[in-house]
Amino acid sequence: MTSEVSALLARLTTERATGALLRDTGTLYLADGAVVHAESPAAPGLDALLTHGGRLSAEGWQEAVDRAGARRRVARYLVDQGHVSSGELEICHLAALFDAAFFALAPDSGPARFRQGAAHWLGPVRPVPVPAVERETRRRRELLHRLWPRPEVDTAPVVAVPAAGGPAMTLRQRAVLAAADGVRTATGIAWLLGRPAFHTLLDVRRLAAAGRVRTPPAAAPPPAPTLPAWVADISTDPDVALLHRLRDALEARL
Known part of the structure; x- marks a missing residue:
């Protein structure tokens, strides 16, 4: 505030x-x-x-x-x-x-x-x-x-992390873990379960601290477009005549 x-x-x-x-x-x-x-x-x-x-x-x-x-x-x-x-x-x-x-x-x-x-x-x-x-x-x-001093788990989608062992979870935490599908946020899980959102934030942070939930990795940016070979040639060829021919060809297509 x-x-x-x-x-x-x-x-x-x-x-x-x-x-x-x-x-x-x-x-x-x-x-x-x-x-x-x-x-x-x-x-x-x-x-x-x-x-x-x-x-x-x-x-x-x-x-x-x-x-x-x-x-x-x-x-x-x-x-x-x-x-x-x-x-x-x-x-x-x-x-x-x-x-x-x-x-x-x-x-x-x-x-x-x-x-x-x-x-x-x-x-x-x-x-x-x-x-x-x-x-x-x-x-x-x-x-x-x-x-858990990483507030991104409050607003980002969370996904469950499989674990062979670890501390026992409460029934409420197990319900939160089952709803952590990589699409729902903590507040989305609260709405799904009909529980106070703050209590769900607590469970998500406790689970994050225990390594049982995480935020999905950020999507990789799309690859940069590949330029045609003739454009690459132009970018490295200082021949003024070639640039003039390119200009004339473009104007002819308009």
């Missing part, structure tokens, strides 16, 4: 602002100066965390959006209709919020702009103070760096 974005968030907190902080890689939604929701294209949202985990059907989620989205009370509807408990919703929502904020507050996420008064259709769940979101974002970046 850049100092400019941090200063903007500090001002919005002091002003108890309500609206949306938009950046290239995600959006933070604030209400009365606290973060109430976050979303990013790189991070599976609350719907993915609930439905992939089997706690909520895709139909149940869509019903909540259709019936309560316009009133910005989707979260309340899910609890009132018994789809999830309030505790389950809060836990999943915090996971989705911190996950998306990690990407939205990335240092290379471009400029920030604030849309005053914007509110998310999910509705209130549990607000999180801005300093807590910033601290958690910094902690996560430092943790990733300590595990």
